[in-house]
Amino acid sequence: MADAPGPNLDRIELLAPLDPAARMTLVRQCRWRRFQPDEMILDYQGDTHDICFIVEGRVRVVNHSMSGREISFDDIPEGGFLGEMSAIDGGPRSASVVALTDTLVAFLSARPFLDLITGHPALALALMRRLTSMNRRSTERIMDLSTLGANNRVHAELLRLARPNLGKDNIAEINPAPIHADIAARVSTTRETVARALSDLSRDKLVERRNQSLVVINFKRLQRMVEDVRGE
Amino acid sequence: MADAPGPNLDRIELLAPLDPAARMTLVRQCRWRRFQPDEMILDYQGDTHDICFIVEGRVRVVNHSMSGREISFDDIPEGGFLGEMSAIDGGPRSASVVALTDTLVAFLSARPFLDLITGHPALALALMRRLTSMNRRSTERIMDLSTLGANNRVHAELLRLARPNLGKDNIAEINPAPIHADIAARVSTTRETVARALSDLSRDKLVERRNQSLVVINFKRLQRMVEDVRGE
DNA sequence: ACGAGGCTGTGACCACGGTCACTGGAATCA
């Protein structure tokens, strides 16, 4: 690997507009910490205000209702960041964040972070784009929750998972196959409902389980099923 | 009135950090237009990218499922703005906006708007704070939709409406009383369910209809009712 | 003063999907 020795922030997308020297000085302003899978990185309603860069690993933004029900908001891959909202407005954490894999995260306090973005318009813009993309996803989810039944929300989620690898043949392979409980947490339903929705789809030859992956055989038809219900 | 003659942007909160001269030049870069109540200002999925300042009047951000079902996201008062997301990322409109009253809006194209905020860190920060507050409200709404029943969502909305005028006596008057259908659109349920929830509450002496307004008689108890269900 | 239109309030009905309770397979580890 061509990387400089020791931890660095060169793979953090948000910081790409910075020149290497600036990133280096930033490295020393961060607190660094490793997390095990399932370890909690940020706690819902905590009043820390650091922004966190995911240098290695992968994390999940979730919330739990005390009953154990889990609502999943986003997965953030290596090179991403989180915690920006509390850094920006000083408010409490709006969700928890847990490590999915072994993870290395760099914490930067709100003050230096805000100084950084006010000094670099390119960073400010990138951050705003991130915030608006989060907003777009949220309003779509609210629309889904308000207008779609649980089954159709599962269908819609399948489409979202499949679209990135949709081939010209109207087939899309999702690999590895997602765990039912995870899909359930992303569309606010239960594991059982997801299982039933998927068996119905495979009964109708719209979807198929192949080895380790889940294959959407007829993407367009699945898409029409969701759209028909949306507008009605 | 002490205002300068002709339309101006002095009451737009976002632009408060600007000096008056800068606001004046901005006035000439805007396109101005008046709207009647119920008139559509922005159309869902439209691909315009202006930011809109609400100079006079009041507007509502909503979406409709083609069935007529209405999902309400936010009301924006005089001095506010909307449309920033499409200006920032160039994407289509994520919701429709309609005038609630007679409204005067100033449209500013994305390019000059982005130049403006990249040149004024104070504006950039204010905009980010606005974007994160939208995100916070959305994630709260998603949590409510995922963990609360329709009745409890109505209760929660009542609390949100009442809190700003909560007195030391544990009583809060909501004035004027909101229309049931509007509450329904804000918490994604039906007019009928709102009516039933409110009669139940007044039967239990938690809420009372007084002349033109709706009075929450026992704020704390209502609050406990919602919290008890949330954590379970 | 009367009729029209918008809002509220309630009853009856029933389907969607959450919950509970299992079974069975597939991995992982001692």
Add this chain to the structure above:
DNA sequence: TGATTCCAGTGACCGTGGTCACAGCCTCGT
């Protein structure tokens, strides 16, 4: 090679709340 754990799949049950259908009220406008 069991034993344990995690995940998928399915049946039965029934409560919540969406839908439809009306009836009573205001408030306006003419």
